[in-house]
Every structure is written in structure tokens, then in C-alpha cells.
Amino acid sequence: DPKIIQKPKYLVAVTGSEKILICEQYLGHNAMYWYRQSAKKPLEFMFSYSYQKLMDNQTASSRFQPQSSKKNHLDLQITALKPDDSATYFCASSQVGGADTQYFGPGTRLLVL
Amino acid sequence: GDSVTQTEGQVALSEEDFLTIHCNYSASGYPTLFWYVQYPGEGPQLLFRASRDKEKGSSRGFEATYDKGTTSFHLRKASVQESDSAVYYCALNPNTGYQNFYFGKGTSLTVIP
Numbered sequence: 051d052p053k054i055i056q057k058p059k060y061l062v063a064v065t066g067s068e069k070i071l072i073c074e075q076y077l078g079h080n081a082m083y084w085y086r087q088s089a090k091k092p093l094e095f096m097f098s099y100s101y102q103k104l105m106d107n108q109t110a111s112s113r114f115q116p117q118s119s120k121k122n123h124l125d126l127q128i129t130a131l132k133p134d135d136s137a138t139y140f141c142a143s144s145q146v147g148g149a150d151t152q153y154f155g156p157g158t159r160l161l162v163l
Numbered sequence: 164g165d166s167v168t169q170t171e172g173q174v175a176l177s178e179e180d181f182l183t184i185h186c187n188y189s190a191s192g193y194p195t196l197f198w199y200v201q202y203p204g205e206g207p208q209l210l211f212r213a214s215r216d217k218e219k220g221s222s223r224g225f226e227a228t229y230d231k232g233t234t235s236f237h238l239r240k241a242s243v244q245e246s247d248s249a250v251y252y253c254a255l256n257p258n259t260g261y262q263n264f265y266f267g268k269g270t271s272l273t274v275i276p
Contacts, residue, residue: 092268095266140206
């Protein structure tokens, strides 16, 4: 059974619209993350959350907003979508403390037209 | 700042060839080092990790040795197979309290049968 679920797998959006990417992990981890992968930047860290609190934000734009309604959920809301936002977005999780291994979900592939 | 440099962007080998992918890092103290592998359409998955100087990590015939003197963690495999074709990422966690990972740009390995 998949331990990290990301929904949807594929997403097509129009410029200017808003979308929410869903991530749920069933590994019992306390830290969750979002990464973006595109042709320009292979694997780019965006956010880290620990016990549902934002720990680090490396995203320059406020159009990207993580939302944590439960300990094992970390959704990503993207507003005012632009074609440059087209990428695959990966959710990851880890235990908290030390250099724990991060486990990645299968990704959501977003295409903005 | 903390960073990871992978020298090779793309590598093409024939089956049974020897593989080396170079990874050098920059970090203070003792970071934990990782190799991840990503297959098409999937998220990165851990290959192995190492936390101490001279520690060797290994999995599926791949190996790398943590070398603090040369700040390196080069990935090697004695005999590659077509199924090893994937993108390989070197990563580090600086062990400074945050869970942020720093990924290299990735090396795309193609093994020709």
C-alpha cells in the first residue's frame, strides 16, 4: 500500500486559476515537505513543516501556501497560476530530529495553460 | 552555505560498465549524506545514506564512502545493468536542527543493453 498519497496525479489548469494539491502520509512521521521539479530546477525545496508548524519557506512567492489540517496532511494551495508554475510537485515526509531520511510521494504533475 | 555539486549531468554506459558519479558537498560540521534514485514517473527514493567520515553506504550493488577530507560522496557501481537507468541525486542534511535537504542537480544515467 502506498505510504504517501498525492492527489491528483495529473492536473491541468488555466492561467490565473487556483488549485490545491493534496498530500497524506501514513508513515507516522512528524515532518512534511514540498518540493518542485521542473526542467529548469531538477529538485527544488519549497517548504518544511514540523508538527504542523512551518519551519522553513524557500518559496519567494506568496502564491504558494501550504495548509496542514492534520498531522499527516500537508496540502499545497497555489493561487493566480502562471505557466511557469508547470512542474511536478513532490510531497515528502520524515521523522523529526537529526538527519532523518525523507520519503517522497509519487508527485502531482501540474500543467498550466 | 550548504550545497551539493554533481559534476555529471548525463552519463551513458553499456551494460557491465563501471559507474562513477561524482558528488562534492559544502557544509560545516558533519552533514549526513544521501544518494537518492528516481525512476520515470516516480518520486525519488532513498538508495542509502552515511553519517560519519569513512562510513560506506551501499545498496543494490551501489556504494559510496563519506570522505570528509575531500568533502566527497561519490557513487560507484562495478557493473551496471539496463534497469539502473534512472536519475541519481546526491543530497545532504547539514544536521543543524532543521530538516532541510540540499539536493544536487541530478545525474541522468542511461545504460545501453
